Amino acid sequence: MSEDTNQAASGRGARTRAQRGASKPHGQWKIDGTEPLNANEQFKQDDSGLNVRARIENAYAKGGFASIDPTDLHGRFRWWGLYTQRKPGIDGGRTATLEPHELEDEYFMLRVRIDGGQLTTEQLRVIGTISTEFARGSADLTDRQNIQLHWIRVEDVPEIWRRLEAVGLGTTEACGDVPRVVLGSPVAGISSEELIDPTPQIDEITERFIGDPDLANLPRKFKTAITGHPSQDVVHEINDVAFVAVTHPEYGVGYDVWVGGALATVPRLGERLGAWAAPDQVADVWHGVVRIFRDYGYRRLRNKARLKFLLADWGVTKFREVLETEYLGYRLADGPAPVRPTGPGDHVGVHPQKDGRVYVGATPIVGRVSGERLTALADLIEEHGSARLRTTPHQKLVILDIPADRTESLIAGLDGLVLSARPSLIRRGTIACTGIEYCKLAIVDTKDTAERAVRDLEERFADTDLPAPLSLHVNGCPNSCARIQTADIGLKGQIITDDAGNQVPGFQVHLGGGLASPDREEAGLGRTVRGLKVTADGISDYVERVARRYADGREGGESFAQWAHRVDDEVLT
Known part of the structure; x- marks a missing residue:
């Protein structure tokens, strides 16, 4: 904890707390002081999560799972990308009734941090080999540009870190109450359309602040x-x-600054500060925002501890004022809003690079790959004259630097790895979270359920495909790791009652959500229809039914989201 934080907490914090009267403190360091108000805050103050690495390497890897201190296991391990995974055979109906130690297996999910999604084929091959040797071949692309492995034993973690770090990768702060991976444009530095390459800004943030x-x-x-x-x-x-990125009429290309977005059970879209940051200001602005969160964020109740709740109370005017006066020491320029996106952000298909070569975006089915496929992909990319690829926030892969005359050969090779550069619209638009297979929070299966639905719908629409691109996001619990509120069709896992009165895995349906795209100027959250739920084995029937109704009932160039928000509930059931 920094000295300036302690001083601010002891002086100014006490005065502000007194002004609030008898209301319970929120646990804001600069207002309420730094005394922990719950067990989670206590363990973080007792010992930094960063310190657990030494114990993993020197004690736990030698003593095995049984030697791990419970607070390290359920808390600090996350700071190094490690979560215990779900014990097989525990059904979703018991998720909320069992304690974490009753749900967990003696194996870990390990999250490889990939800032900006930037990978070399050497790095990809190392991940693939680790998967094959230590993770039973498991590998999932996440919608945060990371790769997750499963079935990891604590005994193997030091060797995995050694291999990752030898090629410039790692797991530092891949999980935990920390700055997570920095999402970056998958085509940074190579697209012929980009306004600016954000790689220097991503590098500055990660080099200066990750692990701080x-x-x-x-x-x-x-x-x-x-x-x-x-x-x-x-x-x-x-x-x-x-x-x-936006173009300022006076200062040129820089960045429009947004704060306070997050989904989970209380979704809230981020808001513009109205501020423009020059490229050389981005890291300092980022640092200011994260310190606002550290010093003023709500810590007493964990379900209120995201930045979005502070922004909701403060508003953007106060937030910007605090950022500029307390943390930056200067005023940012006012700036313009971004224009409507020019095209899909998943980069699937073949696209020109600024150097005359092409990049190729490919779609696995719901982000699931394997160590063997990742290793084979590294070989395939190198055979086609490249050594670079990117992961995306849409569970896709983008292969860079392909000579134009090698494109079809690459696409054929990708097809052989079940990575389609010309996917059906339903395969392209479907993502899924980890689900009950590995996640202790999940209630239903997601990956296999979503894959079955994709393959079934591809058969049903084999002759015509979907009437328009359609995003289908499948989530195993209410926490929205698969962004259900911002999908055309978002499915939130729960146990439901089927027509025969049986308790079965199913989903609540969200409709018409989406982020800014060529079809919509602004992001918006999906709507729910009272009582609208589908069983896990009824997804294909529902998606086909609602897609055909959309095709028959849309007006002009109406998008699915526009249609879903316009029509009556009965049309959507």
């Missing part, structure tokens, strides 16, 4: 996104802080 002990105890997670591409390809509206 002063930022290793935030109220909760802190998510960042930066893009210089006009497709606005980093889901900026649902990040705690985001920088979106």
Whole structure:
């Protein structure tokens, strides 16, 4: 904890708390002081999550799972990208009734942090080999540009870190109450359309601040996104802080600053500060925003501990004022809003690079790959004259630097790895979270359920495909890791009652959500229809039915979201 934070907490904080009267403190360090108000805050103050690495390497990896201190296991391990995974055979109906130690297995999910989604084939091959040797071949692309592995034993973690770090990768602060991975445009530096390459800004943030002990105890997670591409390809509206490239009429190309976005059970879209940041100001603005969250964020109740709740209470005017006066020491220029995105942000298909070569975006099915496929992909990319690729915030992969005359050969090779550069619209638009297979919070299966639905719908629409691009996001619990409120059709996992009166895995349906896109100027959250739920094995029937109704009932060029918000409830059931 920094000295300036302690001083502010002891003086000014006490006065502000007195002004609030008898109301319970929120746990804001600069207002209420730094005394922990719950067990989660206590363990973070007792010992930084960053310190657990030494114990993993020197004690737990040697003593095995049984030797791990419970507070480290359920708390500090997250600071190094490690969560215990769900024990097989525990059905979703018991998720909320069992304690974490009753749900967990003696294996871990390990999250490899990939800032900006930037990978070399050497790095990809290392991840693939780790998956094959230590993770039973598991590998999932996330919608935060990371790769997650499963079935990891604590005994193997030091060797995995050694291999990752040897090629410039790691797991530092991949989870925990810290600055998580920085989302970046998957085509940064190579697209012929981008306004600016955000890679220098991403590098400065990660090099200066990731692993900084002063930022290793935030109220909760802190998510960042930066893009210089006009497709606005980093889901900026649902990040705690985001920088979106715009052209200032006086100062040129820089970034529009957004704050306070997040989904989960209380979704809130981010808001513009109305401020323009020059490229060389971005890291300092980021640092200011994350310190506001550290010092003023709500810590007493964990379900209120995201930045979005502070922004909701403060508003953007006060937030910007505090940022500029207390943390930056100067006023940012006012700036213009981003224009409507120019195209899809998933970058699927073949696109020109600024150097005459092409990049190719490919779609796995709901982000699921494997160590063997990742290793084979590294070989395939190198065979086609490249050594670079990117992950995306849409569970996709983008292969860079392909000679134009090698494109079809690459696409054929990708097809052989079940990575389609010309996917059906339903395969392209479907993402899914980890689900009950590995996640202790999940209630239903997601990956296999979503894959079955994709394949079934591809058969049903084999002759015509969907009437328009359609996003289908499948989530195993209410926490919205798969962004259900911002999908055309978002499915929130729960146990439901089927027509025969049986309790079965199913989903509540959200309709008509979406982020800024060529079809909509502004992001918006989906609507729910009272009582509208589908069983896990009824997804295909429902999606086909509502898609055909949309095709028959839309007016002019109406998007699915526009149609879903316009029509009566009965049309959507």
